Amino acid sequence: MLMQFYLISLLCFLRSALSQIPNAIQNNVVDDFSYAGYKSALSYPNYLNSDWKLINVQNFGAVPNDGIDDTAAIQAAINSAPSDAIIMIPAGNYTITTQLLVENKQNFSIVGDSSGKTIFYSSFNGEDAKDPRFDNYQYGLAGHLLYFRSDNWLDDSATLTVQAKKGDFVLTVNNVSKFQPGQAISIRISDLNQNVSPSIWAYFHNVTQNIWMGQTQKLMNENMYYRIKSVNATKKQITLYEPLRTNLYLSWQPVITRVMYYCQNVGVSFLTFQFSNLTRPGHIFYKGYNGLGYRGCQDFWGKSLTFNNTDHGIMLYTSYGGLFKDINFIGRGGHHGIDVNFCSSVVFHGLYFNTVLQHIHDATVSDLTNYAIISNGRSNFPFGIDGHRKIPYQNLYTDFTSITWDASSGNWEDGPHFARDNVFWGLGDSQVIVPSSLWPENPDIESFYCYQNKFITKQFTQEYKTLAAKCKNVYNEEVPNLSIPNLYLYQLQQRCFPCFRQLSLW
Ligand SMILES: *[C@@H]1O[C@H](CO)[C@@H](O)[C@H](O)[C@H]1NC(C)=O
Ligand SMILES: *[C@@H]1O[C@H](CO)[C@@H](O)[C@H](O)[C@H]1NC(C)=O
Ligand SMILES: *[C@@H]1O[C@H](CO)[C@@H](O)[C@H](O)[C@H]1NC(C)=O
Ligand SMILES: *[C@@H]1O[C@H](CO)[C@@H](O)[C@H](O)[C@H]1NC(C)=O
Ligand SMILES: *[C@@H]1O[C@H](CO)[C@@H](O)[C@H](O)[C@H]1NC(C)=O
Ligand SMILES: *[C@@H]1O[C@H](CO)[C@@H](O)[C@H](O)[C@H]1NC(C)=O
Ligand SMILES: *[C@@H]1O[C@H](CO)[C@@H](O)[C@H](O)[C@H]1NC(C)=O
Ligand SMILES: *[C@@H]1O[C@H](CO)[C@@H](O)[C@H](O)[C@H]1NC(C)=O
Numbered sequence: 001m002l003m004q005f006y007l008i009s010l011l012c013f014l015r016s017a018l019s020q021i022p023n024a025i026q027n028n029v030v031d032d033f034s035y036a037g038y039k040s041a042l043s044y045p046n047y048l049n050s051d052w053k054l055i056n057v058q059n060f061g062a063v064p065n066d067g068i069d070d071t072a073a074i075q076a077a078i079n080s081a082p083s084d085a086i087i088m089i090p091a092g093n094y095t096i097t098t099q100l101l102v103e104n105k106q107n108f109s110i111v112g113d114s115s116g117k118t119i120f121y122s123s124f125n126g127e128d129a130k131d132p133r134f135d136n137y138q139y140g141l142a143g144h145l146l147y148f149r150s151d152n153w154l155d156d157s158a159t160l161t162v163q164a165k166k167g168d169f170v171l172t173v174n175n176v177s178k179f180q181p182g183q184a185i186s187i188r189i190s191d192l193n194q195n196v197s198p199s200i201w202a203y204f205h206n207v208t209q210n211i212w213m214g215q216t217q218k219l220m221n222e223n224m225y226y227r228i229k230s231v232n233a234t235k236k237q238i239t240l241y242e243p244l245r246t247n248l249y250l251s252w253q254p255v256i257t258r259v260m261y262y263c264q265n266v267g268v269s270f271l272t273f274q275f276s277n278l279t280r281p282g283h284i285f286y287k288g289y290n291g292l293g294y295r296g297c298q299d300f301w302g303k304s305l306t307f308n309n310t311d312h313g314i315m316l317y318t319s320y321g322g323l324f325k326d327i328n329f330i331g332r333g334g335h336h337g338i339d340v341n342f343c344s345s346v347v348f349h350g351l352y353f354n355t356v357l358q359h360i361h362d363a364t365v366s367d368l369t370n371y372a373i374i375s376n377g378r379s380n381f382p383f384g385i386d387g388h389r390k391i392p393y394q395n396l397y398t399d400f401t402s403i404t405w406d407a408s409s410g411n412w413e414d415g416p417h418f419a420r421d422n423v424f425w426g427l428g429d430s431q432v433i434v435p436s437s438l439w440p441e442n443p444d445i446e447s448f449y450c451y452q453n454k455f456i457t458k459q460f461t462q463e464y465k466t467l468a469a470k471c472k473n474v475y476n477e478e479v480p481n482l483s484i485p486n487l488y489l490y491q492l493q494q495r496c497f498p499c500f501r502q503l504s505l506w
Pocket of ligand 2: 083084106107265
């Protein structure tokens with residue numbers, strides 16, 4: 001049956017495929033953001049590969065604007081293509097009643113009408129789903145209406161054979177044949193004797209006591225990803241696009257793991273996620289009207305998306321290399337606008353909030369997330385950034401009209417909330433980050449300024465100088481012209497300005 005659908009739809013495409021492609025994907029699905037580090041600054045791939053199948057959900061029985069459930073039809077369209085496909089959702093209002101799952105797909109895109117008139121209207125929420133997989137929907141970690149994920153990944157490793165130091169581009173490994181240019185790797189420390197004590201993070205940041213990480217996280221992977229530029233089999237060496245951010249001593253037993261999530265090159269464009277306008281419940285009693293989630297994905301995107309009445313808009317978890325552009329939040333306002341956990345190298349450009357209530361956190365960057373860029377934040381309220389916990393580090397925040405900060409779930413066992421080595425660049429007129437008015441009890445604003453974060457602006461105000469003067473580990477730089485032609489290189493340089501400088505002492 002499914003096969004018949006598939007054949008029929010294939011025939012339909014042959015007739016009208018090109019006319020059905022929204023104009024905006026004729027070129028690229030997302031803009032070229034290589035200058036900001038996306039895909040390690042490689043030139044941007046054209047996702048409209050001529051080989052990609054074009055699949056129209058209406059050929060699978062989805063009918064917009066009739067109030068009848070379209071979930072099965074859209075899921076069937078998604079399932080019909082293992083990879084290399086664009087699922088087209090023509091303009092209209094589609095009724096969705098449970099989660100749409102895009103699992104283990106590669107080169108896979110869901111594209112609405114570029115007019116912005118494709119809507120997923122849903123009554124689905126994490127609580128009603130009564131599905132153990134949707135645990136934690138109240139916090140937005142599960143229960144998304146559209147969910148991209150890997151159910152597995154290739155965990156292929158090699159060990160380092162020659163000590164490397166911060167700034168190096170070359171790693172010598174025992175098993176070089178596992179690696180190819182373009183692949184991503186992560187570096188983990190496997191030394192169970194804890195020569196890196198108490199954790200590699202603590203080592204980086206010159207913290208001698210394990211006051212910030214739970215015991216179980218002592219040897220936590222730092223979530224640092226790099227991308228391979230070239231491989232020399234003779235020399236058993238791989239060369240990276242970006243310099244190492246720490247020394248790697250052999251006694252630490254560093255393991256170089258090729259990261260190969262089965263969710264790769266996936267994304268969604270021109271789609272509105274709409275829920276009904278229910279009264280917002282008390283904090284963390286959300287039912288989980290959650291929009292879009294990515295877990296275990298690499299090289300993924302979202303473009304021109306609107307979240308109307310969501311509890312949580314976009315959630316990222318253990319993912320690498322993401323790009324989100326032109327993301328809108330309307331309706332009542334929920335808990336998290338975006339929530340980024342255990343991720344590296346993700347770019348958000350254009351987060352626009354125009355809601356009835358202020359989100360509890362507009363942008364949460366949490367749990368060891370590093371090398372994220374959050375830029376062009378606009379809100380009808382002060383834009384709220386949440387450092388949350390577990391040491392997000394080396395992130396860049398830039399181009400906000402106003403900015404507030406909170407350290408929610410903030411207990412110090414769970415890690416400092418802005419950690420260190422973040423760069424704040426262009427924070428609005430006052431240049432001062434103030435505690436969110438939603439968290440007036442938040443005591444940490446001063447310590448936040450002291451965590452070796454770097455503030456860059458044209459000229460600092462007196463208000464800022466007074467705050468910054470309270471701590472000795474704050475770094476300021478006045479840059480007369482903030483229009484830097486190569487944002488990527490510049491911010492990399494800046495974000496590693498304070499970082500690791502203490503290594504020579506160890
Ligand atoms: C979409 O349809 C639902 C009913 O199925 C309706 O409540 C909702 O307002 C519609 N949205 C728009 C934008 O028309
Ligand atoms: C995805 O696209 C890339 C680049 O074109 C290609 O190398 C890869 O084989 C594709 N993956 C699949 C599963 O088709
Ligand atoms: C090298 O890779 C091969 C093939 O995957 C594997 O069998 C072998 O154990 C690896 N060697 C080391 C030292 O990791
Ligand atoms: C690898 O290194 C060897 C030895 O230095 C060199 O002769 C060879 O050209 C290199 N190969 C590549 C592909 O760069
Ligand atoms: C947002 O959702 C509500 C409730 O479904 C709907 O009434 C409203 O029209 C939507 N807003 C927009 C701009 O589509
Ligand atoms: C729905 O949205 C409007 C503003 O768009 C708001 O005034 C109203 O209180 C909301 N809630 C309900 C339950 O209608
Ligand atoms: C700032 O730098 C940019 C990029 O180099 C340049 O185009 C622009 O003219 C400069 N503006 C000023 C006021 O110097
Ligand atoms: C590292 O920490 C020690 C002990 O707290 C301190 O004395 C030293 O100055 C720190 N080094 C750097 C470079 O921050």
